[in-house]
Amino acid sequence: MKANELPFTTDLNGKVAVVTGAGGVLCSLMAKALAACGAKVAVMDLHLGAAQAVVDEIKKDGYIAGAYEANVLKKESLQAAHDKIVAELGPCDILINGAGGNSPKASTTDEFYAPKVSEDTVTFFDLKEEGFEFVFNLNILGTLLTTQVFAADMLGRKGCSVLNISSMNAFTPLTKIPAYSSAKAGVSNFTKWLATHFAKEGIRVNAIAPGFFSSEPEELLGATLFLSDSKAASFITGVVLPIDGGFSAYSGV
Secondary structure: OHHOOOOOOOOOOOEEEOOOOOOHHHHHHHHHHHOOOOEEEEEOOOOOOHHHHHHHHHHHHHOOOEEEEEEOOOOHHHHHHHHHHHHHOOOOOOOEEOOOOOOOOHOOOOOOOOOOOOOOOOOOOHHOOHHHHHHHHHHHHHHHHHHHHHHHOOOOOOOOOOEEOHHHOOOOOOOOOHHHHHHHHHHHHHHHHHHHHHHHOOEEEEEEEEOOOOHHHHHHHHHHHHHHHHOOOOOOOEEEEEOOOHHHOOOOO
């Protein structure tokens, strides 16, 4: 991704951006956009091969990035990745907590409750504790632990920010996915808590809430770059920005 392919460019030269879940579709685009604006990008993913593939594309376009393997649910794994990033790129200025997701083990088969008709049917009463726990941990605990490790770099420095990934499900839950919707609501709430907690340190904490688009993840880049820009968004913190094409404004009647 070249700078001329972005909705707009911002000057991130001298900044180090860390993006978790960056081997995936959405966060790989964010990583590429940040790199195209001059940031040195730590592309972090559970799978090193996926991270490296993104880094190869970034470097092919002439920008700076490194691939790092880390499990956002294990603090020692995050700390090991952090130490490599600081040694190779420098301390973190911009953190994007992109790792997250849902699990079939935390989803019901039907929108509305109905008696179980086969062994394959998952009703509300069949939801497993481990499925709910996995989704909550991935989205909330993964955000907590990663921020603990990387926001420590931001203390005493100017122009630093954290960007979390919430969801439109946090505002209005979709059917069938109670764990994911609840977890993302937690991410939104945690974003506001962090913004308040770090306010006197000058660390901005915001979130974007993607939802209800199927084929244009590039629509997230404008908000990502804007909220990551310490000049353009210097007075914006504690915000959860919907990116849903106006879906939430439509009443359906």
